[in-house]
Amino acid sequence: MDNEDYHFKFRFVILGDKSVGKTSLLESITQNYGKIMEQEQSDELNMKTVGYMDVDKLFKIAYWEIPGQQRNQDYFYRYCLGSSAAIYMFDVSRRQTFERIETWIQESEKCEIPVRILIGNKVDLYANTKGAVSKSEAVGLAKKYGMEYFETCSIGDTSISLVYDYLFTTIVDSIPNPPTPQSLVGKGILLGKRLLNSSKYQLALCDIASLYE
Ligand SMILES: Nc1nc2c(ncn2[C@@H]2O[C@H](COP(=O)(O)OP(=O)(O)OP(=O)(O)O)[C@@H](O)[C@H]2O)c(=O)[nH]1
Ligand SMILES: [Mg+2]
Secondary structure: OOOOOOOEEEEEEEEOOOOOOHHHHHHHHHHHOOEEEEEEEOOOOEEEEEEEEEOOEEEEEEEEEOOOOOOOHHHHHHHHOOOOEEEEEEEOOOHHHHHOHHHHHHHHHHHOOOEEEEEEEOHHHHHHOOOOOOHHHHHHHHHHOOOEEEEOOOOOOOHHHHHHHHHHHHHHHOOOOOOOOHHHOOOOOEEOHHHHOOHHHHHHHHHHHHHOO
16 A cells, blocks of 8 residues: 555554553554554654554554653654544553643643543553552543543453544544545544545535535
């Protein structure tokens, strides 16, 4: 597939303190949902792009993880800007990573990322950890920012599928029919050649245009 050969393209950004499990989540999702097309890793950004076929549509989905120790504000802002979804992640067994979540949310606030979720990861360590973050505390924080809350074990259990299904469905359901570039402003969703060049799409656009004649 060439760079533009898709119906829709969008990006997820994964944020949270060091060692909460962001890379593990990214690996888990990209291995299970789609085929890896591009990947690149540096001290400031870990990115993977997958091609994912859902029924008859080809999606190109980019996952950008900002490592927990990344502190360059310019880069941080640039990486978050234009994302369709933000995943804020903490480690339920380390309370300080939960306490820092509001800082991550506030630092990325001006990017106006339309879909945002909170993840409490490493729930497998929950039972053995004194002072672990309870589900009700985390749900309270998520509600404060209008987010859904998910508990995961990002080193591979089925909880990952709930996260993926929620994000994918929420974004895809927000795409109008037919999608025009104007109708997608602020959603971070791009239209690719597979859609733009299809005769069905061209016809749908003509139908809209005829409303204004
Ligand atoms: N027990 C347990 N360990 C986990 C889980 N998820 C990740 N880990 C472990 O936690 C450590 C850190 O995970 P990473 O995915 O590298 O964390 P990160 O958030 O990407 O860290 P930075 O990129 O440094 O900010 C690794 O040793 C993982 O194997 C989990 O759900 N449960
Ligand atoms: Mg990482």
